[in-house]
Amino acid sequence: MLPRTENVPALPEVKVLVVGGAGFIGSTVATACLENGITPVILDNLSTGREEFTRGRIFYPGDMADGPLIDKIFAEHPDIQAVVHCAALIVVPESVAHPLRYYRENVAKSLDLVESVIRNGCTRLLFSSSASIYQPGADFTVDETSPVEALSPYARSKAMLEQMLEDVARAYPLRVLSLRYFNPIGADPKLRTGLQVPRPTHVLGRLIEAAQGGEEFPLTGTDWPTRDGSGIRDYVHVWDLARAHVLALRRFDSIFAADAGTYTVINLGTGDGTTVRELVTAFEQVLGHPVKVRETDRRPGDSAGTYTRSERARELLGWTPTYSIADGIRDSLRWMAERDTVLGPQAGADAPTATVGAPPTDPHGPRGTDAVPAGSGPAPC
Numbered sequence: 111m112l113p114r115t116e117n118v119p120a121l122p123e124v125k126v127l128v129v130g131g132a133g134f135i136g137s138t139v140a141t142a143c144l145e146n147g148i149t150p151v152i153l154d155n156l157s158t159g160r161e162e163f164t165r166g167r168i169f170y171p172g173d174m175a176d177g178p179l180i181d182k183i184f185a186e187h188p189d190i191q192a193v194v195h196c197a198a199l200i201v202v203p204e205s206v207a208h209p210l211r212y213y214r215e216n217v218a219k220s221l222d223l224v225e226s227v228i229r230n231g232c233t234r235l236l237f238s239s240s241a242s243i244y245q246p247g248a249d250f251t252v253d254e255t256s257p258v259e260a261l262s263p264y265a266r267s268k269a270m271l272e273q274m275l276e277d278v279a280r281a282y283p284l285r286v287l288s289l290r291y292f293n294p295i296g297a298d299p300k301l302r303t304g305l306q307v308p309r310p311t312h313v314l315g316r317l318i319e320a321a322q323g324g325e326e327f328p329l330t331g332t333d334w335p336t337r338d339g340s341g342i343r344d345y346v347h348v349w350d351l352a353r354a355h356v357l358a359l360r361r362f363d364s365i366f367a368a369d370a371g372t373y374t375v376i377n378l379g380t381g382d383g384t385t386v387r388e389l390v391t392a393f394e395q396v397l398g399h400p401v402k403v404r405e406t407d408r409r410p411g412d413s414a415g416t417y418t419r420s421e422r423a424r425e426l427l428g429w430t431p432t433y434s435i436a437d438g439i440r441d442s443l444r445w446m447a448e449r450d451t452v453l454g455p456q457a458g459a460d461a462p463t464a465t466v467g468a469p470p471t472d473p474h475g476p477r478g479t480d481a482v483p484a485g486s487g488p489a490p491c
């Protein structure tokens with residue numbers, strides 16, 4: 111006979127508020143949380159996020175600047191123990207054309223959110239920052255102490271918010287961990303979520319588009335002082351990024367206990383620099399055939415790029431990336447082939463209709479479901 115369970119105390123549920131949890135990274139973070147015993151409560155205004163990514167999850171449609179809504183969420187989920195702030199507009203050229211919108215959405219509304227978080231007594235915030243704020247050094251490597259020189263309104267919005275959060279964390283009962291992402295690629299290995307926009311403008315999106323339409327891939331910039339003249343970046347699989355968030359949530363208190371401060375930064379990159387030419391070669395190897403490449407001038411506001419040399423993510427989070435760049439390319443291709451099935455045909459979007467061949471199943475096996483070792487979860491806020 112099975113033991114009765116009524117008198118067995120339930121394990122305390124670990125809950126986090128994921129702001130921007132219907133977006134590409136936020137939804138993947140939410141999935142990784144679910145797979146590791148953390149319940150995500152999602153807030154997203156669906157300006158770029160997708161409701162499909164919230165199915166079966168606790169979801170509040172709305173804006174992060176809506177104070178009464180944040181109060182309602184905390185009232186209905188008093189067991190929320192941390193906030194993961196992934197909500198942002200992220201397209202660099204768009205930020206150059208519409209800086210007011212970017213500063214309002216990314217900076218001003220974030221301040222409203224943080225004020226609401228503090229008002230509701232939550233003391234832990236993970237902030238999605240960006241490695242695009244770094245000034246490229248002579249060898250293109252950076253660590254968390256490297257100089258910051260944000261070159262676009264998008265990057266400046268991230269750099270400004272980091273500075274503001276540091277000041278806020280000094281003055282109020284809040285600790286903030288900024289995670290500086292390098293260049294996310296791939297998708298959830300089980301293809302539950304992925305990049306939602308139909309025509310992504312980042313380099314891998316443009317390569318996939320070229321492969322789909324048989325068009326030329328524009329290689330934007332061939333005179334950078336890198337080993338082959340093309341821009342260099344650190345491409346990190348989004349599932350590895352998501353795992354890092356789970357580890358950061360689990361270790362949040364110990365990170366700050368060791369550091370004794372209230373604000374800190376961790377780079378999330380692989381430590382491998384990949385040039386655009388090298389990325390094209392890797393892409394062609396995964397795809398199985400060449401793509402046409404057209405060399406063009408640099409993009410306005412572009413930079414040579416950076417990659418991380420930091421060991422901080424390994425030391426503080428116990429995090430090491432598990433996916434290769436080929437894995438990321440393969441998962442991006444698999445997701446693009448599957449995206450319309452998950453999201454439905456996208457009204458008004460001039461998405462390419464052809465799809466490129468992609469492996470039908472997850473070729474990574476169990477790594478896609480790897481559980482993050484359970485430590486002590488964060489205590490209530």
Ligand SMILES: O=c1ccn([C@@H]2O[C@H](COP(=O)(O)OP(=O)(O)O[C@H]3O[C@H](CO)[C@H](O)[C@H](O)[C@H]3O)[C@@H](O)[C@H]2O)c(=O)[nH]1
Pocket residue numbers: 200201202240241242264291292293294311312313314316327328329330331340341342343386409412413414415
């Ligand atoms: O069609 C293209 C697009 C890009 N590139 C090149 O590819 C490299 C990477 O460009 P991405 O646009 O893919 O990435 P960025 O690092 O410039 O910026 C992106 O990554 C950042 C993270 O560091 C932020 O997330 C930002 O929002 C996002 O646009 C650059 O050398 C760029 O010149 C091309 O050759 N052709």
